[in-house]
Amino acid sequence: MQEIRVTNYPEVLVDRPTHYCPGCQHGIAHRLVAEALTDLGVVDKTIAVSSIGCSVFLYNYLNLDTVEAPHGRAPAVATGVKRARPDAVVFTYQGDGDLASIGMAEIMHCANRGERVTVIFVNNTVYGMTGGQMAPTTLVGQKTTTCPGGRCLEREGAPIRMSEIIASLGGTAYCERVAVNTVKNVLGAKKAIRKAFQYQLDGKGFSFVEVLSTCPTNWRMTPVAANERVASEMIPYFPLGTFKDIAATEGA
Amino acid sequence: MSERVFLKGNEAIARAALAAGMRCYFGYPITPQNDIPELLSAELPKAGGEFVQAESEVAAANMLLGAAACGVRAMTTSSSPGISLMQEAISYMAGSELPGVIVNMNRGGPGLGDIGPSQGDYYQATRGGGHGDYRTLVLAPGTVQEAYDLTMLAFDLAFHYRNPVMVLGDAILGQMKEPVTPHTPARTADPEAASWCLQGAVGRPGRIIKSLFLEDGALAGQNTRLAAKYQAMEAEVRAEQFLVEDAELVVVAYGSIGRIAKSTVRKLRNAGHKVGLVRPITLFPFPSAMLRALADQGKRFLTLEHNLGQMVDDVRLAIRTVADSAFHGHLPGNLPTPNDFEAPILTALGADH
Ligand SMILES: Cc1ncc(C[n+]2csc(CCOP(=O)(O)OP(=O)(O)O)c2C)c(N)n1
Ligand code: SF4
Numbered sequence: 145m146q147e148i149r150v151t152n153y154p155e156v157l158v159d160r161p162t163h164y165c166p167g168c169q170h171g172i173a174h175r176l177v178a179e180a181l182t183d184l185g186v187v188d189k190t191i192a193v194s195s196i197g198c199s200v201f202l203y204n205y206l207n208l209d210t211v212e213a214p215h216g217r218a219p220a221v222a223t224g225v226k227r228a229r230p231d232a233v234v235f236t237y238q239g240d241g242d243l244a245s246i247g248m249a250e251i252m253h254c255a256n257r258g259e260r261v262t263v264i265f266v267n268n269t270v271y272g273m274t275g276g277q278m279a280p281t282t283l284v285g286q287k288t289t290t291c292p293g294g295r296c297l298e299r300e301g302a303p304i305r306m307s308e309i310i311a312s313l314g315g316t317a318y319c320e321r322v323a324v325n326t327v328k329n330v331l332g333a334k335k336a337i338r339k340a341f342q343y344q345l346d347g348k349g350f351s352f353v354e355v356l357s358t359c360p361t362n363w364r365m366t367p368v369a370a371n372e373r374v375a376s377e378m379i380p381y382f383p384l385g386t387f388k389d390i391a392a393t394e395g396a
Numbered sequence: 397m398s399e400r401v402f403l404k405g406n407e408a409i410a411r412a413a414l415a416a417g418m419r420c421y422f423g424y425p426i427t428p429q430n431d432i433p434e435l436l437s438a439e440l441p442k443a444g445g446e447f448v449q450a451e452s453e454v455a456a457a458n459m460l461l462g463a464a465a466c467g468v469r470a471m472t473t474s475s476s477p478g479i480s481l482m483q484e485a486i487s488y489m490a491g492s493e494l495p496g497v498i499v500n501m502n503r504g505g506p507g508l509g510d511i512g513p514s515q516g517d518y519y520q521a522t523r524g525g526g527h528g529d530y531r532t533l534v535l536a537p538g539t540v541q542e543a544y545d546l547t548m549l550a551f552d553l554a555f556h557y558r559n560p561v562m563v564l565g566d567a568i569l570g571q572m573k574e575p576v577t578p579h580t581p582a583r584t585a586d587p588e589a590a591s592w593c594l595q596g597a598v599g600r601p602g603r604i605i606k607s608l609f610l611e612d613g614a615l616a617g618q619n620t621r622l623a624a625k626y627q628a629m630e631a632e633v634r635a636e637q638f639l640v641e642d643a644e645l646v647v648v649a650y651g652s653i654g655r656i657a658k659s660t661v662r663k664l665r666n667a668g669h670k671v672g673l674v675r676p677i678t679l680f681p682f683p684s685a686m687l688r689a690l691a692d693q694g695k696r697f698l699t700l701e702h703n704l705g706q707m708v709d710d711v712r713l714a715i716r717t718v719a720d721s722a723f724h725g726h727l728p729g730n731l732p733t734p735n736d737f738e739a740p741i742l743t744a745l746g747a748d749h
Binding site (some may be wrong): 187188189190191193200203206207208209210211212213214217218221222223224225226227228229232233249250251254257328 | 419420422446448450451452455456458459460462463464465467468470484485488492594595596597598599601602603604605606607608634655668
């Protein structure tokens with residue numbers, strides 16, 4: 145049987161099966177990054193900083209110059225890269241354990257310095273790679289392997305809303321939270337990621353896109369149920385939208 | 397060009413890095429090395445480079461990793477507690493084979509210790525310091541001129557071996573003012589890095605700089621490559637020998653302590669005692685062969701350190717099966733003078749005093 149390709153995908157996206165579980169949305173986020181870099185024509189001047197989490201193998205799927213950062217340190221590594229190569233397009237790709245827990249200091253100060261880098265923050269409310277432990281973004285009541293009774297507000301505190309925090313920092317030029325659970329949201333996410341890179345190219349400052357994502361494996365759900373949970377549980381606590389856009393403010 | 401200037405050790409390190417073509421500096425304040433970032437915050441931007449005061453030493457060392465991945469000359473400096481925080485990135489740099497210069501102006505420990513001189517970080521510097529099986533090249537200057545020269549050398553060696561290089565000084569060296577002859581090195585950039593560094597994948601597949609080796613046998617292969625590299629570093633062994641030829645006792649001491657011990661050795665020589673000095677300048681690789689040759693000649697050894705005894709292990713390893721080394725440790729928190737070493741040396745010589 146002849147294979148007919150019904151969609152095209154950017155060349156920078158490597159044609160190979162991924163190691164991601166069925167229904168995992170890391171792959172969608174990868175693709176959106178690939179499309180944004182391709183649309184902007186900057187693939188060959190991009191340097192990626194991969195992080196530690198399920199997406200550590202980012203470099204197997206995106207054919208880019210890539211450096212692997214220690215857990216949580218991608219924004220510091222990206223700072224070093226951008227300072228050494230100011231003409232490069234530099235981005236980090238980080239999970240919520242990586243960015244909002246162990247790497248909290250690095251992300252805050254990278255944003256606050258207004259480093260001309262872009263951060264793609266994939267929030268799936270668990271530590272995926274290590275087997276589904278509680279993350280700083282785990283929702284209250286959500287069961288994980290280290291809060292088997294469900295996250296308890298009194299004991300473990302409230303889940304951290306990173307986009308709201310990043311938007312409050314002076315160096316942030318653009319900060320948006322998106323989801324990829326529906327076609328409409330995917331299109332919105334694509335626009336946001338593209339805009340984030342455009343702001344970097346324009347030298348406007350630090351840009352940040354939080355992508356709400358599924359982890360069917362560690363949520364112990366089918367891919368369909370996991371996708372539904374994004375709308376029913378995640379978006380109500382992590383509202384989608386633009387939290388900061390200096391261009392909008394400047395234009396007003 | 398060959399005009400002599402008076403510089404503190406810290407200033408000499410900063411000036412040498414500028415002369416060596418350093419493009420990026422990352423640091424976090426800590427005594428006793430603050431002169432370095434203070435000087436560079438003004439001078440590096442003037443030279444077209446990037447100065448970043450990082451949010452922590454963890455971040456500073458990871459910024460160094462990022463700049464190193466781009467193949468540019470970059471440095472971070474700190475003192476003991478800060479160097480502990482840098483170990484994560486240093487381990488990743490060693491595993492990813494990235495060049496970078498790390499300066500440790502050693503202060504007293506453990507913990508917050510004090511801000512005075514100490515050699516308490518010898519083990520940390522020479523045993524890798526972070527997790528995993530790796531080594532950093534370690535250069536230990538004893539004079540301000542040497543701090544200048546070895547900082548320059550550190551950049552060359554970092555790129556030659558694609559490995560982190562540590563310059564290990566202390567609070568004495570950092571604050572001491574001495575005449576220095578500044579110079580311009582032959583090499584101020586590393587065009588060879590274009591074959592491996594990250595620039596954006598123009599007309600070639602993407603390059604990956606990483607320390608993760610999950611496939612079957614991959615990590616063993618990487619460790620084998622690293623081991624061969626550490627072996628090759630033996631070519632860099634440096635040490636100063638002073639009056640060892642006819643010495644009965646060889647004092648072994650490094651850095652500022654080596655320099656202070658030299659004064660003691662000179663004085664005791666004038667009094668007719670047959671004592672000499674070996675001052676290791678590279679701590680990794682260690683001048684084991686030199687010490688072993690001296691041991692084979694029947695000489696005895698005394699290791700002097702500003703700690704409870706760390707380098708003495710390497711001395712003993714070097715001369716094991718033929719000789720042993722006595723040890724005298726000067727405790728951190730107080731500054732040794734040449735007089736402090738007289739009694740221990742005379743005791744080791746078996747002389748009356
Ligand atoms: C210093 C350090 N601590 C812990 C780990 C173990 N570890 C690997 S990935 C990870 C968490 C990943 O979770 P997240 O960032 O949410 O990404 P995901 O896997 O969910 O995409 C942890 C804790 C590590 N690699 N390094
Ligand atoms: S464990 Fe979760 S985050 Fe990791 S690949 Fe599987 S579904 Fe995705």
